[in-house]
Amino acid sequence: MPSMYDAIIVGGGINGGSIAYSLAKRGKKVLLLEKDRLGSKSSNAAAGMLAAQAELNEDGPLFQLAKKSRAMFPLLAEEIKELSGIDIELVNKGMYKIALSEEEEHQYKQIIDIQRQTGELAEWITGEEVRRREPSLSEAITGAVYIEKDGQVSAPKLTLGFLKAAAALGVEIKEYTEVLSFHVEKGKIAGVKTNSGNFESETVIVAGGAWSQKILSEADVKLKTYPVKGECFSVLTHQPLINGTIFSHGCYLVPKKGGRLLVGATVKPNTFDQTVTVDGIGSLMEKAKKIVPSIVNAEWEKAWAGIRPQTSDSLPYLGEHPNYKGLFIATGHFRNGILLSPITGEMISNLIDGESTPIDLTAFRIDRHVRTIV
Amino acid sequence: MPSMYDAIIVGGGINGGSIAYSLAKRGKKVLLLEKDRLGSKSSNAAAGMLAAQAELNEDGPLFQLAKKSRAMFPLLAEEIKELSGIDIELVNKGMYKIALSEEEEHQYKQIIDIQRQTGELAEWITGEEVRRREPSLSEAITGAVYIEKDGQVSAPKLTLGFLKAAAALGVEIKEYTEVLSFHVEKGKIAGVKTNSGNFESETVIVAGGAWSQKILSEADVKLKTYPVKGECFSVLTHQPLINGTIFSHGCYLVPKKGGRLLVGATVKPNTFDQTVTVDGIGSLMEKAKKIVPSIVNAEWEKAWAGIRPQTSDSLPYLGEHPNYKGLFIATGHFRNGILLSPITGEMISNLIDGESTPIDLTAFRIDRHVRTIV
Amino acid sequence: MPSMYDAIIVGGGINGGSIAYSLAKRGKKVLLLEKDRLGSKSSNAAAGMLAAQAELNEDGPLFQLAKKSRAMFPLLAEEIKELSGIDIELVNKGMYKIALSEEEEHQYKQIIDIQRQTGELAEWITGEEVRRREPSLSEAITGAVYIEKDGQVSAPKLTLGFLKAAAALGVEIKEYTEVLSFHVEKGKIAGVKTNSGNFESETVIVAGGAWSQKILSEADVKLKTYPVKGECFSVLTHQPLINGTIFSHGCYLVPKKGGRLLVGATVKPNTFDQTVTVDGIGSLMEKAKKIVPSIVNAEWEKAWAGIRPQTSDSLPYLGEHPNYKGLFIATGHFRNGILLSPITGEMISNLIDGESTPIDLTAFRIDRHVRTIV
Amino acid sequence: MPSMYDAIIVGGGINGGSIAYSLAKRGKKVLLLEKDRLGSKSSNAAAGMLAAQAELNEDGPLFQLAKKSRAMFPLLAEEIKELSGIDIELVNKGMYKIALSEEEEHQYKQIIDIQRQTGELAEWITGEEVRRREPSLSEAITGAVYIEKDGQVSAPKLTLGFLKAAAALGVEIKEYTEVLSFHVEKGKIAGVKTNSGNFESETVIVAGGAWSQKILSEADVKLKTYPVKGECFSVLTHQPLINGTIFSHGCYLVPKKGGRLLVGATVKPNTFDQTVTVDGIGSLMEKAKKIVPSIVNAEWEKAWAGIRPQTSDSLPYLGEHPNYKGLFIATGHFRNGILLSPITGEMISNLIDGESTPIDLTAFRIDRHVRTIV
Incomplete structure (x- = not known):
């Protein structure tokens, strides 16, 4: 008896959205489950830099992945706009x-x-x-x-754009639906148990950001990831203070539409606490003032924080569960979750369909740490 | 080696708060863990009726519990105000x-x-x-x-009042801290594992509302509870439309300070979805208009929903885990969570201290359904 | 001695923004004054329909104006996006x-x-x-x-888009700056007095929506306008309920990006009260349910209201003050403020520059009612 | 023919509310007009210190007024709670x-x-x-x-408390109603013209805070007041950082219920701009850190600003219009608006009723500057 869904995606953030969108374009019947609201965590908190070159200093698999993903944005922006009406605010001003x-x-x-x-x-x-x-x-x-070539997008808009474009292509979305455990039959994934019933599929993808580790502990996977809080704030001016994105050690400034300027981000490891501290804002303000002194006259808008998943070798996890066939994982993107989202969706779709991937994913395997030990 | 905490409470809502407050008054060193923000779920959504008589139609253990709890509010209001500055807005206008x-x-x-x-x-x-x-x-x-004698309080204020009064008495509070599993040694609880580290105590209390069932599945308890969504809305007038609380079949109207009027609540079982529907608001509006016709001219304020835990026999669970000594449970209060919170805190404290309880708790035992079956 | 500004615009809403943008494109040095925040009144409340044909049933000067304005949107959308980054969400799905x-x-x-x-x-x-x-x-x-050809835009985005595009072209914007009176010298406007100092210009344009009448009473103009409240609400679904805009007697449904659906609008004359009533929402819900029955299952988002300026002959005022040379007026657009904004900016700019206008503005003259009487 | 109202109050902030409440207690039929929403300006922004001694360094009429007003709070708190249900959060911890x-x-x-x-x-x-x-x-x-004896209250709660207690005593409140001019007959006030019609009374009181000057220019009064922006921010902790209120040069810290701490306030003269600047927050943070170093670990909540009316001699205006009999004025309270509100209500009521005032109001006369010049 065939499963009801071709694939079930666990996580309604940037990467869950991208995977849903990519699978939907391939004609799959997809169910996306989000334990809270869509895009309510770090996908919504990110500044949206596409800093393939600014963030990554050396060649290697992550740099290759980042460059390939960055190149996908112009076409993606058009598709999402067409399907959902959402403008992801792609800016290419360097x-x-x-x-x-x-x-x-x-x-x-x-x-x-x-x-x-x-x-x-x-x-x-x-x-x-x-x-x-x-x-x-x-x-x-x-x-x-x-x-x-390093530009930026609106992270909240891209997240919602992926998800709503996916919905327009038929993806079914359930919010407030938390996966409690996995159904496994003879080493193959068969579905998930949630707080709102069971759902069957022979393909399940976990893209739960910093929360993936917890979900996957139910599937006997111990990912080496840890949560890292990043705090940001935004200011408003009528005329933009800057046009290009500014990247510096410990502080970046990302100009958004209509004169909004985002300043980010602190790096506070090992916490799921999403509150913003006085210290966090104060230190960002000090750094921002050294870069754009006239920011002192700008209007304060608000501050917020997000929890990003980091890994012990700073590489995301992209691949299939070593023991549970059909269970795929995409997490650990840390500060590159927005940038890497388009390629993540495509690569995971390739893996699901048994296709070869344009980039060698060996470095991102789920069992890489285990293999190193053995 | 003694545990670090005398007790660990899982859940930062109305009942977790009440238990924390009650234990702190007894001089215990308490840690309270909340997976999200304090009072962010149904404790914040409740209308705050103390409807011991209006809600319960017959005598029995729940009615006894409710009456005893209702009588505790006047003193409690004073204590919380003194300790935290928070006015729980107790109203005794019938x-x-x-x-x-x-x-x-x-x-x-x-x-x-x-x-x-x-x-x-x-x-x-x-x-x-x-x-x-x-x-x-x-x-x-x-x-x-x-x-x-049936009055009302502000449910959000009472929740925060319990928690902040508990904090003032020394209770340590950690938000964004989710319990993943329990430590059990030789049939006795020893602590909890969370997303932010491990905490040790020989006493753990689960007061997680509709989320308790999920947490407790890690402790081999299958509670017979299910989530029930309740939707509400509020309106504003300068002069109060009503002074007493109005209780009717399918709709209640609760006047709050400053001319706010709460209208609640729908009853939608088996969902964790906290969104409000057009249907939910529309049906409440129709009922409210039949009771207070001039509500049509009132200012619309907002709508919201909460998820309440109901049980198969409509009685809450209050007691110790049948197999894990030291693991206490307080959940399943459905529409009476606010009303029953003071007595819940006191009863659980009694149980923890090995004291007799003023009301026989047999009907609320955790293993009552199992026993019925056998 | 030349004035400091080529023009001063009074009002930071949709039409003030359009006029600022139009004048800035012509190279003028412009100051825009807003008594509150930009786009905080009815420009922000509008549903954004471009209902040139759906709203207007007969030929005449207003129909001509509307059609010409509607045709300006595609190019305008590109310009605003380029200058400010803001996507006005122009939709042409009929x-x-x-x-x-x-x-x-x-x-x-x-x-x-x-x-x-x-x-x-x-x-x-x-x-x-x-x-x-x-x-x-x-x-x-x-x-x-x-x-x-009747489409729609995001009214808040178009308003902010005009204003921020104007700012990018050099227009100076002052919020929280209320015009108290006008400086007039020998029948010619010379500037304005505000709560934050005086500003000089030989050209002043009042585009204050429903508040224009009050400002203009300081210039001895008694406009025959009155405020009309319109209430709206919005709902959310993952898949859009409808794709085209639905216009019916007393209710319209306007689908926005990402699955948001706007339902508007009540018509309550002679009030500046921006509150939403239970009655307003209830009657809109009833009408919407008759058109899209499944809206009952949609997620409730929020309700709001705006105050629109209506005139005794249902035609806007577009022209120069009969006695004060250099004082221009653009108000009274009622339900067509968004639709007419592009042409309003251009026409007022034409008048200021002494150019002929593509459409005969006689019907919109400021002194039309006076002339009728005499 | 008698007027419809015994008194019309212009302004729905802290002093308008206090006067309304005081007059209502005397049995007057009162209409209160607010151009925006009740308590939406500086009354809502204030930290609520009752700093009669901390703020005022020398004896004199203002000190006398302040002390007398401070003494009124305990009874007032009880009355407001009784009438409106609102707890003004009076704290007497020094x-x-x-x-x-x-x-x-x-x-x-x-x-x-x-x-x-x-x-x-x-x-x-x-x-x-x-x-x-x-x-x-x-x-x-x-x-x-x-x-x-210097304590504090919640300024927003006190404002709403006055207004809702007044409403409970029969005061009629109209929001979004802006006074455009005054009706004067033979040197006596006869009523007001508003954006929503005319209202008649032989007694009108202007209590419009920083906006009073503008309203009164329609009554040929040139008050020597100017607006002064004050910016604040708040942080949250579970256990209060401090219990007493801290007053220092350029910064005060006011602990509120439930662990909220208010930090205020900057002093930026001659602006009605209610936006908060990066500079404003930054400078307050620096000062607060010097006083309570551990504030750096507190949770950031939000920032806001209010516009307070200051006078050239730092004394408020409390009295009758020199030329328009029946027109009373209460404004210019600057940083003492909350503290002085109870006595302001009582004194204005005394003046209206032709009673002697417990404190000599000569220093606060409306025409004091004119008299000085002559």
Whole structure:
């Protein structure tokens, strides 16, 4: 007897949404389960940088994944707009990875060399040139790596966009539905048990962000992930303070539509506590003032936090459960969850369909740590 | 080696708060764990009626429990105000259980007889008398049971009041901390494992409302509870529309401070979905208009919903786990969670301290269904 | 001595924004003053229908204005997105003016004839055809006028889009700045006095919506406008209930991105009271249920109201003050404020620059009522 | 022909509410008009300190007024609770006016002497003693004036409490009703013209806070007041950081029920702009951290601002219009609006009823500046 659903996705955030959307485009009958509200956790808290080059300093599987994912955004933006009406606010005005000391300047110039060797565009521009392009930036900036291709999106809009585009393609969505355990038959996944009944499928994908570890403990998987809180705040001005995205050590500034400016993010490991502290806001403010002094006159809007899943080797988990056939996992994206979401959806779909993936996923296997030990 | 805490409470709602407060008054070192935010679920959604007589139609252990709990509120209000500054908004202006048909009238008069036999005050008043006291009430009301002692409180304030009064007495509170499993040693509880580390205690109390069943499945307890959604809305006027609380079949109206009027509540079983539907609001509006016609001119404020735990025999669970010594359970209060909270805190404290309880708790035992079957 | 500003705009709503944007495109130095927050009144409350044909039943100057304005949206959407990043969510999926009785059917068919004579597309489709295209619609619908070119936008996004695009072009914006009186020298406007100082310009435009009358009383203009409250509510579903906009007598349903559905709007004249009543919501719900029965299962989101300026002849005021040269007025748009905003900006700019307007504005003159009397 | 109302109050904030309440207690038929929502401006933004001694350093009419008003709170709290159900959260745990330098210490000790001469309690306590009582306070504090009688209330609750208690006594309230001008007949007030019609009374009281000046310009009064923005923020902890109120130069910390701590307030003159700036929050945070270092770990809640009316001689205006008999004015309370509200209500009622006032109001006369000039 065939299962009712071709696939069940556990998690209604950015990656659950992307996987749902990707599977729906392939004509699958998909059920997406979210324990709370759609996009209510870190997907909604993210600043939305597509910092493939600014965030990652060296070549390797994660860098390859990031670049491929970044390239998918322009077409994705059109599709989501068409299907759901949602504009993901993709902006391609470049990113400035700014240096505030000679040491940083030296280090960043080396990174430019590395990235150019991989075929990526990256150029060093002087402090004067930075300020010519972005007059609000501080005199303290000695220069910057200008990365033409690193842009940004609205993370909440992209999350909702994936999910609502998926719904438009027929994906069934259930909120307030928490997966309690998995049905497994002879080493194969058969469905899930939830607080609102049982659902059957021979394919289940866990994309629960920082909460994946807990869900998967019911499937005898001990993921090496831990939660990392990131706090952000936003300010408003009528004329934008900056146009490009500013990336610096410990602080980034991401200009959004209509004069909103996002400032993020603290890094506080090992907590699920989503509250914002005075300390968190204060330290971000200090850093932001050093980069854009006139931010002091901007209107305060609000502060918030999200909990991101980090892994012990800083690589996400993307793959099939080693013992439960049909149980797929996509988590551990840490600060790259938005950037990596399009490729995550496609790769997981490839794996489900038994297709080869455009990028070798060995580094992201679920059992990589176990294998290392043995 | 002694445990770090005298007791660990799982659940930061009305009953977790009451138990924490009661134990703290006895000088215990208590840790309270809440998976989300304090008072963020049905404790915050409740209308706060203390409808010991209006809600319960016959004598029995639940009625005894309810009356005893109702009597605790005046002193409790003072204590909480003193310790936390929070006014729980206890109002003792009586309750009108209104009849809209001869059939209801007949039925309610019988209930008056029953309640009087148990020594409770309850009187029948005519429709004219009802409207004399509450001029906004409809001509359609044929009469009412007037219950002098049934009052109301602010459920959100009482919840926060318990919790903050408990904190003032030294209870440690951790939000965003979810219990994943229990530590059990030789049939005795030893602590809990959470998403934020392990905590040790030889006494653990689960007071997780509709979520208790899930937590307890990790302790091999299958509670016969199910979630029941209740939707409410509120309106505002400068002069209060009514002064007493109005209780009718399928709809109650609870006047709050400053001219706010709460209208509740729908009864939708077997769902954890906390969203409000158009249907839910629409049906409540229709009922409310029949009782207070001028509500149509009131200002709409907002709508919300909460998920209450109901049991198969409509009695809460109050007792110790049959197999895990030291694991106590308080859940299944359905529509009486606010009313029963003071006595719940005291009874659970009694059980923990090995004291006799003022009311026989046999009917509320955890293993009552098992015993019935055997 | 030249004035500091080429123009001062009084009002930070949809039409103030459009005029600011239009003047900025012409290279003017503009100051926009808003007494509260930008877009905080009816511009934010509107459902955003572009119902040139659905709302207006006969040819005439207002119909001409509406059609011309409607045609401006596609290009405008691109410009605003480019300048401010804001997507105004222009949707061109047509509008259904539905009939619920034979009488309406008869009447609507006559309107089709009239509109076709003016060169507009409008076709009658049967109830079956309506439900084929929009399966959620009720059996009670006997048919509909399908108007291909009437679409919709997000009114809040368009308002903010105009304003932020204007800011990007150099317009200076001051919120919380209330105009108290006008400076007039020898019959010519010279500036304004506000609660935050004086500002000079030989051109002042009042676009204060329902509040224009009050401001203009300081300029000896007695506009024949009155405020009309409109209440709305919104619901959410994952899959959209409808795709096209539904227009009926006393109720319209406007589908927004991501599954949001707006239901509007009541018509309550002669009040500035922005509160929503139980009656307002209840009557809209009843009408909406008759059109889309399954709306009862949708998630309730929220309710709100806006105050729209209506005039005694149902035509907006667009023109120059009869006695104060340089003082321009744009108000009285009632239910067509969003639709007419692009043309309003352009026409007022034409008048300011002494250019001829593409449409004869005689019918919209400020002194039209005075002239009638004399 | 008698007027419809005994009195019309213009302004639905703290002082309008107090006057309404005071007049209603005297049996008057009162209409209160508010242009926006009740208590939506600085009355809602205030921290609620009753700093009669901490704020005012020397004897004089304002000090006398403040002391008398402070003494009215305990009874007032009971009355409001009884009439409206609203707890104004009066706290009498004393106030610490802390010194952070020898200079401040010297200055404060002198103030103690002055206040003692007026019969008030005030004592100097050492830094050690301050920290013994309030262990969260910083080592940097050299000592403090402890003022036993200065307490605090919830400003929003007191405002709403006055208004709803007044409503319970029969006061009619109209929101969204803006006074446009006054009716004056033969030097006597006869009523007001509003955006929602005309209302007649031979007594009109303007209590419009920072907006009074604008309203009164229609009555040929040029008050010497100017608006002063004050920004605040709040944090949350489970156990209160402090119990008493802390008053220091440029920053105060006011503990509220349930672990909320208010930090205020900046002083930014000559603006009606109610937005909060990054600078405002940042500077308050710095000051608060110096006083309560552990505030860095507290949960950030929110920030807000209010606009307070200041006068050129720092004294409020309390009296009758010099030329328009029956027009009374109560404004200019600056940082003492909450503290002075009870006495303001009573004094204005005295004036209206032609009674002598317990305190000589000469210093607060409306025409005091004119008289000085002449």
